[in-house]
Amino acid sequence: MPNLPNLTAAEAIPDAAMGEVERILKTGDLFRYGSDQSPVALLEAEFAKALGSKYALAVSSCSAALFLSLKALGLPRDAKVLMPAFTFAAVPSSVIHAECVPVLCECNGNYRIDLEDFAQKVPLVSAVIVSHMRGHTSDMDAIMALCDAAAIPVIEDAAHSLGTTWDGQNIGTIGKVGCFSFQSYKLLNAGEGGIMITDDENLIAQAVIMSGAYEHNWKKHPVLHDAFAEWQNKLPLYNLRLNTLSAALIRPQLDALPDRVAKGRRNHDHVAAHLDSCSWISVPAALPPEQRAPDSIQFNLVGMTDAQVDAFTAQAAASGLKAEVFGRSQDNARAFWNWDFIKHNPDQPKTRKMLSRACDVRLPARLNLEECDAVAQTILTAIKATMAA
Numbered sequence: 001m002p003n004l005p006n007l008t009a010a011e012a013i014p015d016a017a018m019g020e021v022e023r024i025l026k027t028g029d030l031f032r033y034g035s036d037q038s039p040v041a042l043l044e045a046e047f048a049k050a051l052g053s054k055y056a057l058a059v060s061s062c063s064a065a066l067f068l069s070l071k072a073l074g075l076p077r078d079a080k081v082l083m084p085a086f087t088f089a090a091v092p093s094s095v096i097h098a099e100c101v102p103v104l105c106e107c108n109g110n111y112r113i114d115l116e117d118f119a120q121k122v123p124l125v126s127a128v129i130v131s132h133m134r135g136h137t138s139d140m141d142a143i144m145a146l147c148d149a150a151a152i153p154v155i156e157d158a159a160h161s162l163g164t165t166w167d168g169q170n171i172g173t174i175g176k177v178g179c180f181s182f183q184s185y186k187l188l189n190a191g192e193g194g195i196m197i198t199d200d201e202n203l204i205a206q207a208v209i210m211s212g213a214y215e216h217n218w219k220k221h222p223v224l225h226d227a228f229a230e231w232q233n234k235l236p237l238y239n240l241r242l243n244t245l246s247a248a249l250i251r252p253q254l255d256a257l258p259d260r261v262a263k264g265r266r267n268h269d270h271v272a273a274h275l276d277s278c279s280w281i282s283v284p285a286a287l288p289p290e291q292r293a294p295d296s297i298q299f300n301l302v303g304m305t306d307a308q309v310d311a312f313t314a315q316a317a318a319s320g321l322k323a324e325v326f327g328r329s330q331d332n333a334r335a336f337w338n339w340d341f342i343k344h345n346p347d348q349p350k351t352r353k354m355l356s357r358a359c360d361v362r363l364p365a366r367l368n369l370e371e372c373d374a375v376a377q378t379i380l381t382a383i384k385a386t387m388a389a
């Protein structure tokens with residue numbers, strides 16, 4: 001059995017970030033509005049430029065970015081927000097925090113939105129969140145056509161998709177707002193944190209104020225001040241700011257992003273080629289316009305009973321590999337039936353079926369191909385041992 005690499009370790013923090021953190025700690029200036037050249041403000045400018053967006057707002061998490069996006073859309077209480085049933089529990093939670101109602105749509109065996117079910121539900125909702133879950137992008141051309149025709153705003157939950165493009169356009173810039181994560185297991189690692197991007201000046205002005213730009217701190221944001229003045233003292237403050245230390249950790253990693261994206265895609269495709277040789281495994285392909293930036297791999301277990309699926313994950317775990325089937329692991333936060341906080345949560349049978357066979361394995365961009373081979377071999381050995389039994 002090959003030696004497995006450490007799949008749980010996050011991306012390393014560059015030395016340049018450590019020097020900046022030490023400098024900030026010596027000044028004691030940890031508040032994002034402590035100076036006009038705050039690392040948070042610099043990060044926002046650099047991130048917006050890198051993605052090709054006009055405005056960016058760094059906040060405490062991607063969940064906070066989703067919440068502020070919904071609030072800035074001005075949705076009425078109990079407005080319905082459509083999202084894929086395959087997403088992380090934080091996404092419907094952000095909808096509930098915004099005093100709206102989550103509505104789930106089906107996902108297919110390739111982990112992407114079922115467009116027929118989506119089209120039927122679009123007329124019933126006031127907004128849409130598209131979760132590019134685990135970096136798998138749904139058909140954004142079809143989704144945007146449906147939503148634009150119905151004048152329904154689209155928020156992109158791109159927590160897993162920084163660096164992914166759709167027909168050459170950065171994911172997160174296709175809808176009205178794009179929301180990203182800096183949590184440790186993402187391509188940019190700050191432990192916690194998030195950011196939202198948009199070209200809508202009025203929306204970003206509201207989000208900035210609600211994020212915690214009290215009094216006239218909004219003057220430190222590069223947005224026309226007329227938009228801010230309109231909302232001064234008219235919006236609640238939720239205090240969801242990013243601190244300067246987190247921004248200092250992220251900024252030097254932006255330069256490393258293209259290399260991490262390229263290596264992540266290489267690693268994913270290398271392991272996928274090995275796994276596709278097994279009749280018990282199917283790795284869904286990318287859609288033609290999609291260039292992915294994966295840091296994990298998902299594959300479906302084919303022709304296996306529930307008992308065999310459970311035996312496979314146990315066999316993999318005994319070999320030191322965490323291979324988690326979303327719908328078979330207890331209390332998984334990505335299994336919609338575990339979201340008891342949603343009052344009306346009807347079954348989504350297609351998604352349930354998919355989640356009962358969809359397996360998730362971390363595959364960090366920092367791995368080399370020999371380490372990727374070890375991961376693939378461990379998966380295949382566990383499958384063969386399970387099915388031989």
